[in-house]
Amino acid sequence: MEVSFNLNGEKVKCKINPTISLLELLREEMGLTGTKPGCNEGECGACTVLIDGISVNACLYPAINIHGKELVTIEGLVTAEGKLDEVQQAMVKHGAVQCGFCTSGMVMNIKAMQRNLEHAHHVPGENIRVQPDRKNIMKWLEGNLCRCTGYVKIIDAAEEVLNKNKI
Amino acid sequence: MDFSVVSPQNLSQLRNAIRTLQRKPYRIGAGYTDLLMELRKSDTSDLTVINLAQINDNGLSHIKSLVNHVHIGAMVTATSICMNDDIARRFPTLQQAAANLASTQIRNVATIGGNLCTASPSGDMACAIVALKAHCVLMNVDGKKRVVPVVDFFTGPRTTCLKKNEFLYKIILPRNHKQTQHIHSGFIKVGTRNAMECSVVSLAYHIQVEESGYVIDAGIGIGASAPTIRFAEKAALNLIGKNMQNFTDENRNEFAKKVLTYASPISDVRATSWYRKEVLYNISKSVLV
Structure with missing residues (x-):
């Protein structure tokens, strides 16, 4: 089966086995290993990617359904000049990375919250915008597990970056 | 995993897909949050997954x-x-x-x-x-x-x-009734932790109240307490005609007892049957604050 989609800003086409997950497609077929395999059951959030701007666990997403969609992985956040995204910069500044295994998933889900803040009011009937306070950030990130338990610094980083351009 | 997949693009293709699979095993895939896990654990050699994700309807x-x-x-x-x-x-x-x-x-x-x-x-x-x-x-x-x-x-x-x-x-x-001025509606979920949790007991309530404070309609659903989710009809009917502002302890106990008559929970890794009943009784009472 052939799928074509937008991957980190570029159009791609590939032939896939229809039973594989998006995580398998990314890591094993495309060599994009920034998206981490943790539990492979949708519990840990290490494999979080953005599909059409919303965060999804790649391990539970059938690769065939990426057809026609826009996919952003952690590799897509860095600019061509190698500059880190502001969410990544905030993580570095706050020392929010310990072993690093959960980091790419955390960054992608914080990115999704940032996008909700910017876009929520553009969708008809879906105009509820989540306020970026600590309680809501913790709720938003409840599906991302950090087994170094470095949550405080991760939430500090998210809080700073999400409140930067307050509308 | 070696199942086959069909991805209908509209309703009529979906109906055709189901029609052609009447004598074969098939599963319908929507969000896949449960299904993919299940397929990974089972023999899927003869199975077709009807993928709803690409339907435009x-x-x-x-x-x-x-x-x-x-x-x-x-x-x-x-x-x-x-x-x-x-x-x-x-x-x-x-x-x-x-x-x-x-x-x-x-x-x-x-x-x-x-x-x-x-x-x-x-x-x-x-x-x-x-x-x-x-x-x-x-x-x-x-x-x-x-x-x-x-x-x-x-x-x-x-x-x-x-x-x-x-x-x-x-x-x-x-829709809620036209006379409804206030809704007392919520969902109580009790689990062993907050995030990513499957309910040990859950209770959904939707109580419609008219201007003077009297209940004109009520719906009570209980989860993880019986083989299926149940509608606690007697408990819901018991509220109708009562004033939301004047519930006594006696009312609360009576209501909770009626909710409990719908519960026949099992004991499993997450909680015992006794615990589930105790929790259900107490959260039921807490609905009528």
């Missing part, structure tokens, strides 16, 4: 706010329910159930149809849908629709009244 994937009803397509995600203004304002029990389901990433793909068709006794959105006295619209391969009250949709743990030639098309919520 408004009835299946939109929330439609009408004068007397709200239609929710089976493919509507938990996130879309959380973010919908009409549901947040008028059916808080459903909004809260959707908002407390699993995690952000799961809510972004998990569908209300999947939550109902999985027919888990602990389904969160399904419990709220029961309290709201909703109806399910089932469609068969000929395009013929059948409407069933949601309580009759569940026939046992993980079984529904869906026939092999049918699929769940949409859910219809009745």
Whole structure:
């Protein structure tokens, strides 16, 4: 089966086995290993990617359904000049990375919250915008597990970056 | 995994896909948050997955706010329910159930149809849908629709009244009464931790109150307490005509006892039957603050 989609800003086409997950497609077929395999059951959030701007666990997403969609992985956040995204910069500044295994998933889900803040009011009937306070950030990130338990610094980083351009 | 996949692009292709698979095993895939896990653990050599994710049909994937009803397509995600203004304002029990389901990433793909068709006794959105006295619209391969009250949709743990030639098309919520001035509506979920938790006991309540404070309609759904999600009818009827502002301890106990008559919980790794009953009794009382 052939799928074509937008991957980190570029159009791609590939032939896939229809039973594989998006995580398998990314890591094993495309060599994009920034998206981490943790539990492979949708519990840990290490494999979080953005599909059409919303965060999804790649391990539970059938690769065939990426057809026609826009996919952003952690590799897509860095600019061509190698500059880190502001969410990544905030993580570095706050020392929010310990072993690093959960980091790419955390960054992608914080990115999704940032996008909700910017876009929520553009969708008809879906105009509820989540306020970026600590309680809501913790709720938003409840599906991302950090087994170094470095949550405080991760939430500090998210809080700073999400409140930067307050509308 | 070696199942085959068909991806219909519209309703008529979906009906054809189901028709051609009448004598073969098939599963319907919507959000895949449960299905992929299940397929990884089982022999899938003869199985076909009918993939709903690529269907373009408004009835299946939109929330439609009408004068007397709200239609929710089976493919509507938990996130879309959380973010919908009409549901947040008028059916808080459903909004809260959707908002407390699993995690952000799961809510972004998990569908209300999947939550109902999985027919888990602990389904969160399904419990709220029961309290709201909703109806399910089932469609068969000929395009013929059948409407069933949601309580009759569940026939046992993980079984529904869906026939092999049918699929769940949409859910219809009745609007609150015109005389309703205030709604006391919410979803209480008790688990062993906060995030990513499957309910140990859950209770959905939707109580409509007129201006003077009298209850004119009530719906109570209980989850993880019986083989299916149950509508605690006697408990709901017991509230009608009572004044929300004057509940006594006696009223609260009477109500909780009536809720409990619908519970026949099992003991499992997450909780004992005794514990589930105790919790259900206490959260029922807490509804009538």
